[in-house]
Amino acid sequence: MRIVYKLFYAIIPRFSANKEINLKQWDLFGPLFFTIFLSYFLNVSKDTEQMSKTFIIVFCLMWLGGSIVTINTILLRSHITLFQSLSILGYYIFPILLASMINYFKSYFKFGIKVAIAFIAYI
Numbered sequence: 001m002r003i004v005y006k007l008f009y010a011i012i013p014r015f016s017a018n019k020e021i022n023l024k025q026w027d028l029f030g031p032l033f034f035t036i037f038l039s040y041f042l043n044v045s046k047d048t049e050q051m052s053k054t055f056i057i058v059f060c061l062m063w064l065g066g067s068i069v070t071i072n073t074i075l076l077r078s079h080i081t082l083f084q085s086l087s088i089l090g091y092y093i094f095p096i097l098l099a100s101m102i103n104y105f106k107s108y109f110k111f112g113i114k115v116a117i118a119f120i121a122y123i
Helices: 001-012 019-023 027-043 048-076 082-091 094-104 112-122
Strands: none
Touching: 001 027, 001 048, 001 094, 019 048, 027 048, 027 082, 027 094, 048 112
């Protein structure tokens, strides 16, 4: 339930009244699940060798990119920890995950690419 609440807070920031408390209470379970599912849905149609490479690339880019963003914010004298930043950035990849899920099921939905563009434009 905590993951769903933080997801609503990340997607709709006006969802919660106590913003500072939500930002300081970090968790990495939601971003971990989102990253794993994003890697999975990007790999479904590929062969076995490409699947492992794509999974490694997506997983490392998400977590190392988040670390680089955190270092940049710390150098700009912001008061944020590494895990807070990774938690926040991890929840913001949810629209990309939704777009990849819709593209996976695009044989059932005829509008897969239009929805993917809409979710990416949301970011």
